[in-house]
Amino acid sequence: MLPLPLSGRTCTPLSDMAQYLTDNVSIFDGKEAMERPNAWSAASEEERRAITSFCEGYKAYISENKTERECCAAGVKLAREAGYRRLEDVISEGGTLKAGDKVYAVNHGKTLLLLQMGTAPLEEGLNILGAHIDSPRLDIKQNPLEEKNGLAYLDTHYYGGIKKYQWVALPLALHGVICRKDGTTVKVALGEAADDPVFCVSDILIHLAKDQMAKTAADAVEGELLDLLVGNEPLKVEGDDKDQKDPVKAHVLSLLKSSYGIEEEDFLSAELEVVPAGPARDLGLDRSMILGYGQDDRVCAYPSLMAQLQNETPARTAVTLLVDKEEIGSVGATGMTSRFFENTIAEVLALAGETSPLALRRCLARSRMLSSDVSAGFDPLYASVFEPKNSCYLSHGLTFNKYTGSRGKGGSNDADAEYLAQVRRAMDEADVRWQTAELGRVDAGGGGTIAYILAEYDMDVVDCGVPVLSMHAPWEATSKADIHEAYKGYCAFLKMA
Numbered sequence: 001m002l003p004l005p006l007s008g009r010t011c012t013p014l015s016d017m018a019q020y021l022t023d024n025v026s027i028f029d030g031k032e033a034m035e036r037p038n039a040w041s042a043a044s045e046e047e048r049r050a051i052t053s054f055c056e057g058y059k060a061y062i063s064e065n066k067t068e069r070e071c072c073a074a075g076v077k078l079a080r081e082a083g084y085r086r087l088e089d090v091i092s093e094g095g096t097l098k099a100g101d102k103v104y105a106v107n108h109g110k111t112l113l114l115l116q117m118g119t120a121p122l123e124e125g126l127n128i129l130g131a132h133i134d135s136p137r138l139d140i141k142q143n144p145l146e147e148k149n150g151l152a153y154l155d156t157h158y159y160g161g162i163k164k165y166q167w168v169a170l171p172l173a174l175h176g177v178i179c180r181k182d183g184t185t186v187k188v189a190l191g192e193a194a195d196d197p198v199f200c201v202s203d204i205l206i207h208l209a210k211d212q213m214a215k216t217a218a219d220a221v222e223g224e225l226l227d228l229l230v231g232n233e234p235l236k237v238e239g240d241d242k243d244q245k246d247p248v249k250a251h252v253l254s255l256l257k258s259s260y261g262i263e264e265e266d267f268l269s270a271e272l273e274v275v276p277a278g279p280a281r282d283l284g285l286d287r288s289m290i291l292g293y294g295q296d297d298r299v300c301a302y303p304s305l306m307a308q309l310q311n312e313t314p315a316r317t318a319v320t321l322l323v324d325k326e327e328i329g330s331v332g333a334t335g336m337t338s339r340f341f342e343n344t345i346a347e348v349l350a351l352a353g354e355t356s357p358l359a360l361r362r363c364l365a366r367s368r369m370l371s372s373d374v375s376a377g378f379d380p381l382y383a384s385v386f387e388p389k390n391s392c393y394l395s396h397g398l399t400f401n402k403y404t405g406s407r408g409k410g411g412s413n414d415a416d417a418e419y420l421a422q423v424r425r426a427m428d429e430a431d432v433r434w435q436t437a438e439l440g441r442v443d444a445g446g447g448g449t450i451a452y453i454l455a456e457y458d459m460d461v462v463d464c465g466v467p468v469l470s471m472h473a474p475w476e477a478t479s480k481a482d483i484h485e486a487y488k489g490y491c492a493f494l495k496m497a
Contacts, residue, residue, distance in 0.1 A: 036393075036396045036397060036433070036434070036435040037396070037433075038393075038395045038396060038481075039395050039396060039397050039433045039479075039481040039482070039485055040288065040395055040481050042433075043481065047484075050484065051480050051481055051483075051484040052480065054306075054483065054484050054487060055290060055480040055483055055484065057302075057306075058280075058290070058299070058302050058303075058483055059279070059280040059281075059282075059290060059292065061074065061298070061302050062280050062292050062293070062294055062295065062298050062299075062302070063192075063279035063280045063292065065298070066135075066173070066175050066273070066275045066293060066294055067134075067175045067176060067273050067275070068110045068111075068133045068134045068324045068334075069109050069110055069176070069177065069271075070175065070189075071112075071133035071298065071301065071322065072106060072109055072110055072111065072112045072133065072322065073109070075104075075112045075114070075305055075322060076104060076106060076112065078305065078309060079102075079104045079112075079114055079309065080104075082102070082309040082310075083102055084102040084103060084104045084114060084309075085101075085102065085103050085104070086103070086104060086105070086106075087103040087104065087105040087115075087344065087347060087348070088105070090103055090351060091347060091351065095351065096351055096352070096353065097117050097348060097351040097352045098117060098352070099117050099118060099119045099313055100116070100117060100313040101116070101117045102114070102115070102116045102117070103115050103348070105340075105344045105347075107333070107334055107338070107340040108333055108334050110133075110134075110324040110334040111321075111322065111323045111324050111334045111338075111340060112133075112321075112322045113319065113320070113321050113322075113340070113341065113344050114305070114308050114309075114319065114320045114321075115317060115318070115319045115344075115348060116308065116311060116313070116314065116317065116318045116319075117313075117317050117348075117352065118313065118314040118315050118316045118317040118318065119313065119314075119315055120315050120316050120317070120497075121354065122317055122348065122349050122352055122354050122359070122363050123354055123356075123359050123362045123363050123366070124316065124363075124366055125316060125363060125364075125365075125366030125367040125368065125459070126316060126317045126318070126319050126345070126363065126364075126367040126368075127314065127316045127317070127318050127319065127367070127368055127369075127493060127494050127496055128319045128320075128321060128367055128368065128369040128370070128454070128459075129304040129307065129308065129319070129320045129321065129369075129370050129372050129490055129493065129494070130304075130320075130321040130323065130336070130369055130370070130371050130372060130450055130454060131297050131298075131300040131301035131304050131320075131321075131322055131323075131372040131373065131465075132297045132301070132322070132323050132324065132325075132326030132327070132330075132336075132373065132450065133297070133298060133301050133322045133323070133324065134159075134160070134324045134325055134326060134327050135160070135275075135293070135294035135296060135297070135298070135327065136158070136159060136160035136161060136162045136296075136327055136472050137158070137159050137160070137162075137273045137274060137275050138156040138157070138158050138159065138167060138172075138201075138226055138228070138273070138274035138275075139156060139157050139158070139159045139271075139272070139273055139274070140154050140155070140156055140174075140176075140228070140267070140270065140272035140273075140274065141154075141155040141156060141157055141267075142267060142268050142270075143155075143267065143268070144156070144267055145230075145249055145252065145253070145264060145267065146246075146249065147246040147247075147248045147249040150232065150234075150248055151229060151231070151232055151248065152229075152230050152231035152232070152248045152249050152251075152252045153227040153228060153229060153230065154199075154227065154228040154230055154272075155224075155227055155228075156201075156226050156227060156228055156274055157223070158223055158226060159273075159327065159328065160327030160328055160472070161327065161447075161472050162472060163217065163218075163472070163473070164218075164220075164221040164222070164223060164226060165217060165220050165221045166473050166474055167201055167221075167226060167474060168200075168201045168202065168203035168221055168226075169200060169201070169202065169203045170200060170201070170276060170277075170474060171191070171198040171199075171200060171276070171277040171278065172191060172198060172199045172200055172201070172228065172274050172275065172276060172277055173189070173190060173191025173192055173196075173198060173199070173274070173275055173276070173277035173278075174188055174189075174190045174191055174199065174228075174272055174273070174274060175188060175189050175190075175272070175273050175275055176188050176270065176271045176272035176273050177270065177271050177272075178260065178262050178266050178267070178269070178270040178272070179266075179269040179270065180261075180262065180266055180269070181266075181269070186260045186261065186262060188260070188272060191277040192277060192278070192279075196277075198277045199228050199229060199230055199274070199277075200228070200229050201225075201226050201227065201228060201229065202229055203221070228274055230252055231248050231249075231251060231252040231255075232248060233248065233251055234247030234248050234250075234251055235247045235248075235250040235251035235254055236251075275293055275294070276293040276474040276475060279292075280292025280293070283477055287480075288395065288479060288480055288481070289394070289477055289478060289479050289480065290477070290478050290479075290480060290483070291475050291476070291477050292475065292476065292478075293474060293475060293476070294476075295374070295466075295468055295476040295477075295478050296373075296374045296468055296471050296472060296476060297326065297372070297373050297374055297465070299374060299465070299466045299468065299478050299483060299486075300372035300373055300374060300465040300466055300486060301322050301372070302483075303372075303466075303483060303484075303486040303487035303490050304320050304322070304372045304490050305320060305322065306487055307320070307487055307490035307491045307493075307494055308320035308490075308494065310491070311491065311494050311495070314494055314495060315495075315497040316496065316497060317348075318494040319345075321341060323335065323336050323450065326373075326449070326450055330450055330453060336450040336453045336454070337453055342360070342364070345360060345363060345364065346360050349363060364457035364458070364459055365457060365458040365459060366459070367457070367459040367460075368419070368422075368459060368460045368461075368493075368496065369451070369454050369459055369460065369461040369462075370423075370461075370462060370463075370464040370489075370490065370493050371413070371449050371450055371451035371454065371461055371462065371463045371464065371465075372464060372465050372486075372490065373449040373450070373451075373463055373464075373465045374465045374466050374467070374468045374471060375392050375399040375401055375437050375439065375463070375465055375466070375467050375468070376391075376392070376437075376439055376440060376467070376468065376471055377391075377392055377393065377394045377467030377468055377469045377477075377478075378391040378392065378393050378394075378467075379469055384441075385440050385441055385444040385445070386440055386441060386444075387438065387440070387441050387442070390436070390437060390438045391437050391438070391440075392435050392436070392437035392467040393435065393467065394467050394469065394477075394478070394479040394482065395479040395481045395482060396433070396435045396467075396482070397432070397433030397434045397435050397481070397482060397485045398427070398432060398433070398434040398435070398464060398465070398466070398482065398485045398486045398488075398489040399434070399435050399436065399437050399464065399465060399466065399467050399482075400420070400423070400434060400435070400436045400437075400462055400463065400464050401436070401437055401438065401439065401462070401463035401464070401465075402414065402415050402420060402436065402462065402463075403415070403438070403463075404438075404439050404446065404447055404448050404449060404451070404463060405439075405446055405447075405448055406439075406445060406446020406447065406448075407446065410446075411446075411448045411452065412446075412448060412451075412452060413449075413451035413452040413454075413455045413461050413462075413463070415451075415460070415461060415462035415463075416460060419460040419462060420462060422460075422496070423462060423464075423493070426492050426493060426495075426496050427489055427492060429492070430488060430489070430491070430492035430495075431488075432485055432488045432489040432492055433481075433485045434485065434489060437467070449463050451463050464489070464493075465486065466478055466479075466482045466483055466486050467479070467482055
């Protein structure tokens, strides 16, 4: 409770309490103290140019990298250009790590950890930025190709939380890898170039959709009907084979053979993701926003990556962690619940000469983290699911969520007040525009992030990211101002002593 120095009273009059709060506690100063202004309003011309420049790089990043593999590979390329060395190479060469050294580690090509050694001992803790680079999509099944009435399809299984009806009648692209039995891998990115073909999931015409329109939105399009249309022309053959079975499927297979050198059975060892085709674009007549696929959570991953790469030698060791599988519970070898993070930090400690059996536990327990994940931006068209006073707004800055979860904060990390005070101070000292939010009205729903997983090490963690409109839709909207404020905020966090 707040200390109220009102001597001689066992019960404080409300008038005295109000006066004390007015005089001493700025958070109760009224509307002006709590209201967060639009970041564009206070931006100078120089700041506006910085916002635009930064977001051009961001648009290129999310346009060119639409899978976790692609994001990871792009991160490695940028890290190497910034002087980062592969951790495995340092280990194999018998090297050591000291202040200023920069290393990276990759897990199965889908998770990336970047680390810059600080001047303080590792046992004093790390400053960690953690974002995820997987996004909702459609995944191609292992035995996917079939022909139905002269049309060839690839069966899909949707990944993450999607509204299935949003994925029909859209131009779609194929990204991923196909691994052959001989150990060679074929990379696929088809549907992005101007002369590439695209794909789609068909929808029933409105004239015959009476039964479909009577269903709930959740059932209007069934998951098993999210099949990708990939061909219609039969294979041209001569002689006795001209009446062959499934000629359209045969033609598709012949094209895959000639273009990629793969057989139908190679689908068994493939990871192919169906994503919206086309680049991210400026949104609005004023070009103040961005419309693009996968902004949950690459809109936090990119600023985190840039903050890490452009950081000078910090006091506390700086870490940026870009992980997979958040959208399906952070499970598996490349999710946050794997041992990759813990094992990598153990290797770093050994290379730094901190070999005490308790060094790793002390390091993790004394660490701080920003779980860099998006928040639901207030949408006035759907105001009924938001609580306006505790919502985040586009262009009002970086957003902190003290807790997420659902049904009474279930499944959330609830950050300590003491830690929030530290972070607030760091943001204000760096002139970062920021706001706070909850994920909608109390009983409206909810969601979670990787925050609770890192908190299990006893470290301080809070969710901190960019407001998004149309989250989990094929095309999501963000504010350029918020993206740049996220970058500034992440830079300030990594510098915290």
